[in-house]
Amino acid sequence: MAIDSRPETRGRLAIIAGGGMLPHHVAEAAQARGENPYIIALSNETVLDWSDFDHQFLGIGNFKSISAVFRAEGIDRVVLSGAVRRRPEWRDIKPTFKTLAKVPGVLKTLLSGGDDAVLKMAIELIEASGARVIGVQDIIPELLAQTGPLGAIEPDKDDWKDIEVAAAAAVALGRLDVGQGAVAVGGRVVALEGPEGTDAMLARVAALRTEGRISTRRRGVLVKLCKPQQDLRADLPSIGASTIEGARAAGLAGIAIEAGRALVLERSATISQATEAGIFVTGIDRAFLRDLR
Amino acid sequence: MAIDSRPETRGRLAIIAGGGMLPHHVAEAAQARGENPYIIALSNETVLDWSDFDHQFLGIGNFKSISAVFRAEGIDRVVLSGAVRRRPEWRDIKPTFKTLAKVPGVLKTLLSGGDDAVLKMAIELIEASGARVIGVQDIIPELLAQTGPLGAIEPDKDDWKDIEVAAAAAVALGRLDVGQGAVAVGGRVVALEGPEGTDAMLARVAALRTEGRISTRRRGVLVKLCKPQQDLRADLPSIGASTIEGARAAGLAGIAIEAGRALVLERSATISQATEAGIFVTGIDRAFLRDLR
Numbered sequence: 001m002a003i004d005s006r007p008e009t010r011g012r013l014a015i016i017a018g019g020g021m022l023p024h025h026v027a028e029a030a031q032a033r034g035e036n037p038y039i040i041a042l043s044n045e046t047v048l049d050w051s052d053f054d055h056q057f058l059g060i061g062n063f064k065s066i067s068a069v070f071r072a073e074g075i076d077r078v079v080l081s082g083a084v085r086r087r088p089e090w091r092d093i094k095p096t097f098k099t100l101a102k103v104p105g106v107l108k109t110l111l112s113g114g115d116d117a118v119l120k121m122a123i124e125l126i127e128a129s130g131a132r133v134i135g136v137q138d139i140i141p142e143l144l145a146q147t148g149p150l151g152a153i154e155p156d157k158d159d160w161k162d163i164e165v166a167a168a169a170a171v172a173l174g175r176l177d178v179g180q181g182a183v184a185v186g187g188r189v190v191a192l193e194g195p196e197g198t199d200a201m202l203a204r205v206a207a208l209r210t211e212g213r214i215s216t217r218r219r220g221v222l223v224k225l226c227k228p229q230q231d232l233r234a235d236l237p238s239i240g241a242s243t244i245e246g247a248r249a250a251g252l253a254g255i256a257i258e259a260g261r262a263l264v265l266e267r268s269a270t271i272s273q274a275t276e277a278g279i280f281v282t283g284i285d286r287a288f289l290r291d292l293r
Numbered sequence: 294m295a296i297d298s299r300p301e302t303r304g305r306l307a308i309i310a311g312g313g314m315l316p317h318h319v320a321e322a323a324q325a326r327g328e329n330p331y332i333i334a335l336s337n338e339t340v341l342d343w344s345d346f347d348h349q350f351l352g353i354g355n356f357k358s359i360s361a362v363f364r365a366e367g368i369d370r371v372v373l374s375g376a377v378r379r380r381p382e383w384r385d386i387k388p389t390f391k392t393l394a395k396v397p398g399v400l401k402t403l404l405s406g407g408d409d410a411v412l413k414m415a416i417e418l419i420e421a422s423g424a425r426v427i428g429v430q431d432i433i434p435e436l437l438a439q440t441g442p443l444g445a446i447e448p449d450k451d452d453w454k455d456i457e458v459a460a461a462a463a464v465a466l467g468r469l470d471v472g473q474g475a476v477a478v479g480g481r482v483v484a485l486e487g488p489e490g491t492d493a494m495l496a497r498v499a500a501l502r503t504e505g506r507i508s509t510r511r512r513g514v515l516v517k518l519c520k521p522q523q524d525l526r527a528d529l530p531s532i533g534a535s536t537i538e539g540a541r542a543a544g545l546a547g548i549a550i551e552a553g554r555a556l557v558l559e560r561s562a563t564i565s566q567a568t569e570a571g572i573f574v575t576g577i578d579r580a581f582l583r584d585l586r
Contacts, residue, residue, distance in 0.1 A: 004558075006357040018581055085504065085505070085506050086504075086506065087506075087508060089509075089510070110508070112454075112479035112480035112481055112508075112511065113480075113481060114481050114482070168469070169469050169471065172465045172468075172469060173485070174322070175465075176461070176462050176482055177467060177481075177482075178482045178483075178485065179461065186405035187405035188405055188406060188407050188408075188470075189407070189470075189471045189487070190471075190487055190488055191487050192466070192471065192483060192485045192487060193481055194482070194483055194484045194497075194501075195507065196497060196500075196501060196506070204487075204489060204497075208487075208488055208489060211378065211379075212337075212378070212379040212380070213378050213379065213488045213489070214382075214488065215380060215403070215405075216382075216471045217382070218405065245407075256494055
């Protein structure tokens with residue numbers, strides 16, 4: 001989605017900040033690009049210090065206050081950024097008059113939708129309040145991985161076999177709206193990511209390795225892909241320092257992510273860290289993935 | 294597979310015993326049916342006391358000694374029973390003259406095959422030694438789940454929705470030769486089983502619940518199915534006391550397993566334990582699964 005680049009017609013940018021470091025990077029990068037972002041910091045999710053930015057801590061279900069912020073601050077564009085681990089309970093939902101009719105559907109989605117369904121709903125609710133939801137990549141396109149190795153190390157023939165196997169599993173997983181990541185070791189899928197997230201999945205792989213349930217003679221790869229049906233304005237797969245550390249601890253040879261649709265946080269530091277750990281990071285393109293989908 | 298029921302023509306039954314309680318139940322049940330089973334207890338896998346049975350502890354890759362036991366004891370039928378967590382390393386492989394030529398293929402399968410591929414290989418190697426591999430169900434058919442509720446509690450409408458969602462995920466997972474189990478809560482898949490096994494997966498679900506990443510307002514179900522392509526003589530999905538306890542701790546409403554293709558260990562105790570915990574256990578039939586496969 002192209003963003004409106006005429007500053008005189010633009011309102012303010014809001015960042016709805018979930019967990020992890022991503023929202024802070026997004027806020028800084030947006031500032032560097034001349035934006036003055038207003039941070040809606042989600043209570044129970046972000047634990048970062050937001051004092052350098054105009055911000056307010058709000059519950060994710062508090063549409064009423066979020067909508068009031070939009071009006072008071074002249075917000076016209078919203079970026080959703082960072083993980084949302086805790087789904088609001090019904091008692092946390094504070095609807096606006098406009099969103100009141102949608103509450104039964106919201107509750108149903110919160111109770112039984114996959115992450116993807118929940119994000120689609122959040123986007124719909126925000127856009128009903130008059131702001132446009134844009135992707136992190138529309139503000140900071142340089143975070144996106146390109147095709148090919150991002151650092152000095154390249155996958156070898158065995159690694160490509162693991163990439164293929166893990167990518168096929170990640171596609172199946174994404175279609176089920178369960179998660180975006182899979183790990184294959186020696187041509188065998190050994191872990192699929194659920195709501196626990198990538199770091200916890202990698203810790204599981206490290207434990208399986210220690211317990212001898214995975215060959216210690218093959219290294220393996222982590223693959224992260226968008227879900228086939230997901231809205232690209234929310235929850236793009238991302239990697240950063242903790243992913244590299246997790247991959248190292250799990251004994252993996254490298255990480256493959258979807259070119260043009262996955263984010264590399266603190267890119268130069270993350271890639272240096274990978275290279276030092278002997279881990280490749282590579283972007284795989286749609287031609288590679290087409291047959292798997 | 295029909296077993297040869299003429300005692301006078303039968304040789305001795307061997308049970309290759311992996312981890313867990315299943316092999317001991319199988320050995321006792323076989324004894325109760327007039328067999329005199331010889332136990333090949335896999336080192337590093339079974340920690341049970343086998344002193345009531347003729348037995349020998351051997352490494353899983355030690356075809357040489359396993360084959361010698363077959364000859365010495367007149368073994369003509371073999372049951373593979375219990376989990377094999379540790380795959381042998383190449384240095385553990387002690388081939389016989391007959392299996393020597395197969396070693397390169399064996400090593401490749403051990404390094405990169407899924408569990409299913411490893412079991413198929415084990416069956417092939419055993420049958421090359423002149424014994425026939427039969428299923429646990431050929432010895433103790435009463436362990437198999439039948440269609441419908443096994444205890445007093447039945448799944449309700451929401452549970453059936455979760456069964457459907459988890460079963461579809463389990464089918465996809467099985468096709469990838471990753472695992473046999475999946476958990477859905479409120480219509481959403483929250484965990485897929487990998488080499489960590491069902492108990493560890495259920496512990497993960499319990500942790501997700503505690504951390505608020507899964508709704509506390511929907512209970513959810515565990516579904517365990519055969520992999521579509523698996524050999525039914527090894528590694529049938531099974532449930533027992535630890536599964537019920539894990540499901541209870543994860544807050545699940547119940548467990549659905551494949552009728553005719555899944556084992557319920559210590560059946561009456563397991564089902565009573567489930568009923569006391571308010572958990573249903575139900576067998577789902579192929580008509581239900583046909584559309585998902």
